[in-house]
Amino acid sequence: MNRIAIVLAIAATCLGAYSCKSSGDGQKGAGIEVEMIELPSGNFTMGLSPDNRTFVKGAVAQEVALDGFAISAKPVSQALWTKVMGSNPSSVKNPDAPVDMVSWNDVRKFIKKYVKLTGQDCSLPTEAQWEYACNQVGKLGFVAVSEWCGDTFDAVPAGATKDDYFDPMTLMVNPCGPSEGDVKVVRNPSERIGIERHTKKAGVGFRLVRLTDDKLTGNMLAVLDGNSLDRETVDASVQSPEEFTIGDVTFRMVKVKGGSFQMGFSPESAPRWSFALPENESPAHKVTVDDFEIGETEVTVGLWNAVMGSVPYLNDINEPDLPVGNVSWYNCQSFIRKLNTLTGRKFRLPTEAEWEYSARGGAGSRNHAFSGSDDPWSCMWFLDNARMKPQRVGYLKANELGLKDMSGNMWEWVYDRPETYSEESRVNPTGADSGGNRVLRGGSNSSKWEACRVSNRSFMPAKNVKGTFGLRLAL
Secondary structure, X not given: OOHHHHXXXXXXXXXXXHEOOOOOOOOOOOOOOOOEEEEOOEEEEEOEOOOOOOEOXXXXXXXXXEOOEEEEOOOOEHHHHHHHHOOOOOOOOOOOOEOOOOOHHHHHHXXXXXXXXXXXXXXXXXXXXXXXXXXXXXXXXXOOOEEEEEEEOOOOOOOOOHHHHHOOOOOEEOOOOOOOOOEEEEEEOOEEEEEEOOOOOOOEEOOXXXXXXXXXXXXXXXXXXXXXXXXXXXXXXXXXXXXXXEOOEEEEEEEEOOEEEEEOOOHHHOOOOOOOOOHHHOOXXXXXXXXXXXXXXXXXXXXXXXXXXXXXXXXXXXXXXXXXXOOOHHHHHHHHHHHHHHHOOOOEOOOHHHHHHHHOOHHHOOOOOEOOEOOHHHHOEOHHHHOOOOOOOOOOOOOOOOOOOOOEOOXXXXXXXXOOOOOOOEEOOOEOOOOOEEEEEOOOOOOOHHHHOOOOEEEEEOOOOXXXXXXXXXX
């Protein structure tokens, strides 16, 4: 059984441990219907705010993928609790306010009765479902009370590092925490808390969740956790770029005729200054790529906002022509998924081979050290001229394919996991089959010139965000 299947199986077991069973009659109880909000399957960085700005107290950033589910629009009210249970235990009586002073055990009893009355499957949300809903709906809808979740609380053991304990390099699919334990998770938007299951506290309530038929697709999981690209077949014999418009933002994709090249450091493309050559660029080896398309520029703040409806922290919506930054590899996948929904196309991140072939200028390469020139000041924004600030895309000299800013301005995520080079010839490589790191290319506005060379490689955990991490699209 592969890793995704194992995680899914574990998740299903955990969910079953505290999911309510339907009575099967399908009838709703009079006056106890709960308004539910349906949320689509998707992925998010758990433990980190949606704008990549703040961490949840007591949490570790961890990439999570979830099946679709529905969650109650508001915490369970005192009126609903009274109708189901016959009394109101709340600290301050108000039928329209959320019920509190209920333990985790009390909530389980409520859910069992609610299911019997309504015939509807329901449960406490997992912590992952709760945080995903909070991020999707907005924090203001989740501040009336702190809320019980189904999970057993898992704190970082004393003396253990967060990364060692939580293994943040691994994509979690429908996680639900440990299956046993008396201390359960209570959540609010900024903090995760552990409270014993029999404890009743003022200001601690809950809401309900039920699963839907919207399941994670194999293609989505293959992209997030596998080594498979859903590609379009591209014919680059017609060289005119494709132009796309989202809202009031237009961007262009340049068609690149496939071919073979020497991937990795080669003496003929060495800069005229001495530098220490990283081991991961050698040996140079023959790589062949098919026709593809690649973005003329990096994805901009304006395009990100047009697709996503907001921009990540450290990006200024009033500077739409700057390259978007502060995005993780997983953030890029979410952006691409929404872009594909809007366009009906199969946008993706370029493979590392496609990126380097493009940066070198494709079949018409002049073997420059940087993308478009041997003179760094003419073709790229780097530490010496950008002074650690992103610059408007497309301003400096383009390379042989008409591509801009492939050296400097923003590090660009590519699809691949890091793979050690060998002398073996490759055709359309897509990187290693496993691992939590992904490859970044091109250097940035904060990089020294040697990091912006066309063969330079950087490896980072796919969940990592930084002001200089951006992307470029491919088809």
